[in-house]
Amino acid sequence: MPVAKLLEKWSSSVNEVVIGATSSEGGTRSKVVKLGGQNTLPFLTEEGTIPNPPAIAMEVVDMVNPEWPAALTEPFKDVINSPAKWAKKCQDEYKADAICLRLTGAHPENKNTSVDDVVRTVKEVKAAVSIPLIIWGCGSAEKDNQLFPAISQALKGERCLLGTATQDNYKVLAATCLADGHNIIAESPLDINICKQLNILLLDMEMPANRIVIFPSTGPLGYGFEYSYSIMERTRLAALGGDKTMAYPMIAVVSNESWKTKEAKAPESEMPMWGKAVERAIMWEATTAIGFLLGGSDMLVMYHPKAIELTRKYLAQMTTK
Amino acid sequence: MLVIGERINGMFKAVRKAIQEKDKKAIQDIAKKEVECGARMLDVNVGPAAADDVAAMQWLVEAIQEVTDTPLSIDSAKPPVIEAGLKACKKKALINSTTGEQAKLETLVGLAKKYNAGLLGLCMDEKGIPDNIGARLEIGLRILACAMEAGISTDDIHLDPVVLPVKFGQAQTPMMFQTIRELKSLADPAPKTVVGLSNVSQGCLDRPMVNRITVVMAIANGLDEAIVDPMDKDLMDSMITAELLLNKFIYCDSYLTAYMKAL
Numbered sequence: 001m002p003v004a005k006l007l008e009k010w011s012s013s014v015n016e017v018v019i020g021a022t023s024s025e026g027g028t029r030s031k032v033v034k035l036g037g038q039n040t041l042p043f044l045t046e047e048g049t050i051p052n053p054p055a056i057a058m059e060v061v062d063m064v065n066p067e068w069p070a071a072l073t074e075p076f077k078d079v080i081n082s083p084a085k086w087a088k089k090c091q092d093e094y095k096a097d098a099i100c101l102r103l104t105g106a107h108p109e110n111k112n113t114s115v116d117d118v119v120r121t122v123k124e125v126k127a128a129v130s131i132p133l134i135i136w137g138c139g140s141a142e143k144d145n146q147l148f149p150a151i152s153q154a155l156k157g158e159r160c161l162l163g164t165a166t167q168d169n170y171k172v173l174a175a176t177c178l179a180d181g182h183n184i185i186a187e188s189p190l191d192i193n194i195c196k197q198l199n200i201l202l203l204d205m206e207m208p209a210n211r212i213v214i215f216p217s218t219g220p221l222g223y224g225f226e227y228s229y230s231i232m233e234r235t236r237l238a239a240l241g242g243d244k245t246m247a248y249p250m251i252a253v254v255s256n257e258s259w260k261t262k263e264a265k266a267p268e269s270e271m272p273m274w275g276k277a278v279e280r281a282i283m284w285e286a287t288t289a290i291g292f293l294l295g296g297s298d299m300l301v302m303y304h305p306k307a308i309e310l311t312r313k314y315l316a317q318m319t320t321k
Numbered sequence: 322m323l324v325i326g327e328r329i330n331g332m333f334k335a336v337r338k339a340i341q342e343k344d345k346k347a348i349q350d351i352a353k354k355e356v357e358c359g360a361r362m363l364d365v366n367v368g369p370a371a372a373d374d375v376a377a378m379q380w381l382v383e384a385i386q387e388v389t390d391t392p393l394s395i396d397s398a399k400p401p402v403i404e405a406g407l408k409a410c411k412k413k414a415l416i417n418s419t420t421g422e423q424a425k426l427e428t429l430v431g432l433a434k435k436y437n438a439g440l441l442g443l444c445m446d447e448k449g450i451p452d453n454i455g456a457r458l459e460i461g462l463r464i465l466a467c468a469m470e471a472g473i474s475t476d477d478i479h480l481d482p483v484v485l486p487v488k489f490g491q492a493q494t495p496m497m498f499q500t501i502r503e504l505k506s507l508a509d510p511a512p513k514t515v516v517g518l519s520n521v522s523q524g525c526l527d528r529p530m531v532n533r534i535t536v537v538m539a540i541a542n543g544l545d546e547a548i549v550d551p552m553d554k555d556l557m558d559s560m561i562t563a564e565l566l567l568n569k570f571i572y573c574d575s576y577l578t579a580y581m582k583a584l
Contacts, residue, residue: 196573203582238571244583246571 007047010240013039014247014298015210016052017183019098020132021159029158030130033057033097035213035298036249041236042296043318053319055299056308057134058096059255060086062113062121063105069265071278075305083121084128091129094305098161100134101125102256106147107138119150126155134161134301136185141169152176161185161251164215167198174205185251187215190227192234199245212248213299220258221288228252232295249298258285259303286310293318322564323546324557325394325415326352326360327519329381331368340370340377348381349388356391358551359581363389364417365406366396375405382409394441394548400428407436415439415479417548421446421460430471440468441479441515444500450483457482457500458507465508475508479515479546486523487531494521494535498542505543515546533559540564 016037021027033055040048060083064073079085083101090096105111106118113121126133135151137144148162149172163185165173170186177184186202188195195216202212216231232250239247258264264281266274274280285307289300293315302308328351331337339347355363363385371377374397382393386409395406396417407414418441419429426442433440442464444450444457451457461480468478482500485493497516505511516539522531533556536547540563551557561580565572573579 192571193573196571196579197575200573200575200579200582204578234571242583243570245573245579246583 005046008040008044010039010048012240012242012244012247013037013048014236014239014249015212017161017210017213017249019134019159019161019183021157021181025159026157027159028126028130029132031132032159033132033299035251039240041240042294045319052298053315054293054297055097056311057098057100057299057301058087058090058094058308059100059102059136059253059301059303060090060125061102061104062118063110065104065256067265068259069267069277069281071264071281072259072303074278082124084124087125088128091131094308096131096308098132098134098299099125099129100136100255100301102136103138103147105138106143107140108143109140110138112143115146115150118147119154122151123154126158132160133158134163134185136163141166145169145172148173148176152180152182155182156180159183161213163187163213165198165202167194167201170198170201171205174202174207177211178205178207183211183213185213185215186248188217190217190219190224190231192216192231195231195235196245199248203245209244209247214246214248214250215253216250218252218254218257218288218292220254220261221284221291222263223257223261225288225291229291229295232292232297236296250296251299251301252289252292252295252297253301254285254289254292254307255301255303258288282306282310286314290314322540322544322560322569323362323513323515324360324551324560325362325364325515325546325548326355326358326551327364327517327548328355328550328552329363329385330366330396331370331377332366333368337368337370340367340381343380345384345387348384352385352389352391355551356389358554359557359584360391360551361584362392362394362415362546364394364396364548366417367402374399374402378402378406379409382406386411395438400425400432403429404432404436407432407438410436410438413437413439415441417441418443418481419464421463426464426467430467430473433468433473433477434471439477439479439513440464440473441481442468443481444483444504450485454496454500454503457496458503461500461504461512462507465512469508474510475512476510478508479513480504480507481515481517484516484518484520484535486525487521487535488524498538501539501542501544513545514543515548516544517548519548519550529553529555532556536560537563540567 014036020029020032034052037051087099106113161183164187289311367377392412394415522528
């Protein structure tokens, strides 16, 4: 006797957010990246439609972490001191969907790069690539509030994704994104209640619902991955069940989180039983990325081209009928 | 929780006056206000306001639909008045209401089928309101069976356990709560449960207090929908909080605002 498939039908869908603007929309990008729009859980195309597959942005930093292992610096060694060249390599050689420029160097405890210097770097990256841009602040609330109004103006018309807004520091960034037509990243510290609260605060500032991307914080494999995963899953279930205050695409930062782990950094001399260091580190990033895809991430931020290749292979397998 | 606004009813003086004077704007203002306060369906009842209640119902429905596309609950004891309302409705409507009385039930099930409308059934019949849970459930089942026979899905049936004033029949309220619980198990998919809330506080000194505690207890017993005054903010906040406590949505500090935004 044939057994009928039990298919779930959801009442709502995730908002679609568009990153990047082409010349016809007042920008200079050669393409846009669309996130969200689905009315079903990841890969379950029999239960609904997924108009936009997850995108992969490659992360470029303005200051390399001295603790990075050789496995990570190797592919970028010719461009690692120039964010613009690095970004171009990600676009041309590794076919990144978008560039995520992280302004680590601007942090007061790092190089404390001036606003003018940061804006210059941002403009160079913008000129070097034609794919959409994500600009990720340095993490110091005070410094980011100085940086973002200037960065936002320099990128006006490009419909970038700027982040991050937090529950305690969202007003400057939200006002800036509103003024210059950018999208915003709403960051919460692995806490679904704060995630929802921040969305409400942004909506109260008249941030349009199709310009918010949720960053629920990411724990890499072995270091809190399950927390991120379950929060993403609950967020998505709430969205599909009709909670419009949770119906936003989600971004997962795999890059710096997975390369911070001991499993990615420890040399073979220290951990000979763990196998080849470079393979292990790449697998750690790819496995974390795939986990987040299953959790509902609409965009992954990643570093290593080999890890991205593995993730894309998985995506292709999961989306081929 | 589906909030059905009760304010467009000819029993209220302002509405009666608006119907008599054909003051569209007065009705539209109430409709807009109800939606703004969280109603996602509006009950429409001509009441004793007009000599020609068929024409008045049509006028009300058309006036309301000019300012909102919120679905309507067409409320009358007379099938021709209900049909006039259904004919004018652009969205799927709710018929309010039938009882278990066979002739009435068959007529209204016929209208529900013809106009693809939901049907609200009161757990009472020509003999009155039963004084025990078993007999109320029996009527509920009768309404369900009649609707199912006509090919109406059970989740388009909204069963009302019948709310009586606590002041005049205190033993009725616990029975009402238990009936709500048991109505849900009558069919799969389960019928919706609904109450016309305000009747519970007839004659009470502090009506809002009685209303909001009753609705919270009913929600705890599985109530899906309530015909209430959405402009009673304490009532709305109590209902939202009751749903929060039942883990129906995700908490955040501004959950009251969030609930309204998520509607």
